[in-house]
Amino acid sequence: MAATIDYFFAPQSPWTYLGHDRFVRLAREHGASVRLRPIDLGKIFPVSGGLPLPKRAPQRQAYRLVELRRFSEHLGVPLHVQPRFFPVAGDDAARLVVAVDQHDGSDAALRIGGAVLRAVWAEERNIADAAVLADLLAENGLPPERLAQSREAPVQQRYDGHTAAAIEAGVFGGPSYVVDGEIFWGQDRLDFLQRRLEQISN
Helix, strand or coil: CCCEEEEEECCCCHHHHHHHHHHHHHHHHCCCEEEEEECCHHHHHHHHCCCCHHHCCHHHHHHHHHHHHHHHHHHCCCCCCCCCCCCCCCHHHHHHHHHHHHHHCHHHHHHHHHHHHHHHHCCCCCCCCHHHHHHHHHHCCCCCCHHHHCCCHHHHHHHHHHHHHHHHHCCCCCCEEEECCEEEECHHHHHHHHHHHHHHHC
């Protein structure tokens, strides 16, 4: 029996970046299908008690940088803890992932999603710039028309639907991996997700 994982994430999230490749490997190892659900955290936080980064207490902001550095070193994943283009609006990149998912399937969407995350945190590129998104499509062998399609109403509707589904599921941050209604929040919960997938496959 193969699991289905709802993958709720924001494409500008460092924690999503740190866990993305491991999550993709884990899902493939267990034959799980992935439903990519990019979400708008700006709509999630107000209903779940979260705060955007600039509004968090200075102590929390400082500790976040410590943890990012720790995880980057521990996992061997290159990361600029204060990249050149951050904070950055993630909506355009999220819609691009949705468009690729819609037209090219989840594997392609996982690929462009990973590329977007690396662009922010490893390569210090501006994912709010349409030219950067076009370059990422080309670098990943995906059709250039996906960028124009990402601006169409059906993609926005799907993006809004993913955010609404996250709220309905009780998701309050990203990344969140949801299996049969059970939420695993954060890349540091991937071990628990692995155990859950093993239970399903056995």
